[in-house]
Amino acid sequence: MTEAIQQFFATLPARAPEVLRGPVGGTLRIDLSDGHRTEHWIVRMRPGTAEVSQGPEHADAVWYCGVDTFERLVTGRTQAIAALFRNESTYSGNVVVFLAFRRFLPSPPSTRDPREVAREHARWTR
Template sequence: MTKATEQFFASLPARAPEVLRTPVAGTLRIDLSEGHCTEHWLVRMRPGVAEVDQGAESSDATWYCGVDLFDRLVTGRAHAIAAVFRNESTFRGNVVLFLAFRRFLPSAPATRDPREVAREHARWTR
């Protein structure tokens, strides 16, 4: 596992109050594979709270992903939904948990919030 991935999982509990504002609750298991080895990460989510643990316990949803792809996701160089659509990763279970979790993933570098761009444009046209 990469250092970026370790830091990402370590940051989830502190970031949860900002990210998990919707009434989502459940456990997402993320299976990160590299060769013949698979690491299992459990993320238990509820509004404002994310608990992270490792283990192959049962979960409400499971996301299967390669280590390299997940490293690109946590550094903003790839997008989770696009990866699933391209069959670079797979998912089963409660899709709401996947959609909530992806909000923890960063945007691509140099990406700007469209609302901020619109505000700037409105200031320029006054």
């Protein structure tokens, strides 16, 4: 597993209070394959909390992804829904769990919050 992926999973619990604000809950198993072996990551989400563990446990949803693709996801170089549409990953189960989890994934490095762009535009037009 790459360092970026390890760091991503290590930071999930600390980031959960700001990411998981709404009434969302569920368990997501992320199966990461490098071609020869598959690692199973379990993310249990509840409002304001996330627990991460490893193992092939039962989950509400399963996301299968290659290590290279997942590294691009956790570094913001690609988007989760785009990876699904391009068949770079597959997902089965409760889609609400996926929608909640993808909020942990970063935006592309050059992306700016549209509210901040609007504030700057308002300052320029005064």
